[in-house]
Amino acid sequence: MSSVFDSRDADQILTGMRQARLAIGRGELVVLPTDTVYGVGADAFSPTAVQRLLDAKGRGRQQPPPVLVGSTATLAALVETVPEPVQRLVDEFWPGGLTIVLPSQPSLVWDLGETHGTVAVRMPDHRVALALLEETGPLAVSSANLTGEPAAVELEAARSMLGESIEVYLDAGPSTRGVASTIIDATSLVRPGGEDAKVRVLREGAISRDELARVLGDLLDEQP
Structure with a gap:
C-alpha cells in the first residue's frame, strides 16, 4: 500500500524521506x-x-526519462563532456527549469531506454527534491502522470x-510554477562535424527562448 507524507510537516518529512530513500533502494517508485x-x-x-517507471506511466522505451541530479558537478559524471556554452547555461539556469540533452558518459552502466547514446539531465530547484537526490544519487524522473494526461x-x-504503482508519495502542496521544464538538445556541440553546431529547443517550458538566446546568442537554433 502506498504511503503519503506531507513535506511541510517536520515530523512527516523525516519519516517520508527515509521511506523514500528505502523505496528507491529497493527499486520502487x-x-x-x-x-x-x-x-x-x-x-x-x-x-x-526504470522499466517500472515506464510501465507505471504507460510509456515505451522510445521515450526514456530524464535524469535529475542534486548538484551541477554531477552533470560532468553523467555526460561525455560539458561544452563551454552548456556550462554557461548551467551557471545561469541551474537549479531550475532547464533540461539539457548531451551524449552520455560511455562508461556508465545503465539502461534508460532507447536513448541513442544521450541523456537528458536537470537539477531541480526544490528543497525536497534536492534533499532526496543528495541521499539517493541521480534519479530517472518523469512527470507524475499517465502518458497523454496533463502533468500533475x-x-x-x-x-x-x-x-498503487507508487510506493511513497511526498506532498509539498501545489507546484510553484506548474510548467514543465524547457528541454534543449546540445548534442551537436559535442559530436563530430559541429562547425555549424546549434542548440535546439525540443520543448519550450519554464525557460523561454529569449532567456536561452541571451546566454547562447547565435548558438541557439532559430527554428522553433
Whole structure:
C-alpha cells in the first residue's frame, strides 16, 4: 500500500524521506515535488526500476526519462563532456527549469531506454527534491502522470493517475510554477562535424527562448 507524507510537516518529512530513500533502494517508485511539476522517480542505475517507471506511466522505451541530479558537478559524471556554452547555461539556469540533452558518459552502466547514446539531465530547484537526490544519487524522473494526461501540479492528481504503482508519495502542496521544464538538445556541440553546431529547443517550458538566446546568442537554433 502506498504511503503519503506531507513535506511541510517536520515530523512527516523525516519519516517520508527515509521511506523514500528505502523505496528507491529497493527499486520502487517515488512521487516527489519539483520546481516545475510533480515527478515520479526511480533509481537511474536500476534497469528494473526504470522499466517500472515506464510501465507505471504507460510509456515505451522510445521515450526514456530524464535524469535529475542534486548538484551541477554531477552533470560532468553523467555526460561525455560539458561544452563551454552548456556550462554557461548551467551557471545561469541551474537549479531550475532547464533540461539539457548531451551524449552520455560511455562508461556508465545503465539502461534508460532507447536513448541513442544521450541523456537528458536537470537539477531541480526544490528543497525536497534536492534533499532526496543528495541521499539517493541521480534519479530517472518523469512527470507524475499517465502518458497523454496533463502533468500533475498537485499530489492528488498524481495519486489519481498512478495509484498503487507508487510506493511513497511526498506532498509539498501545489507546484510553484506548474510548467514543465524547457528541454534543449546540445548534442551537436559535442559530436563530430559541429562547425555549424546549434542548440535546439525540443520543448519550450519554464525557460523561454529569449532567456536561452541571451546566454547562447547565435548558438541557439532559430527554428522553433
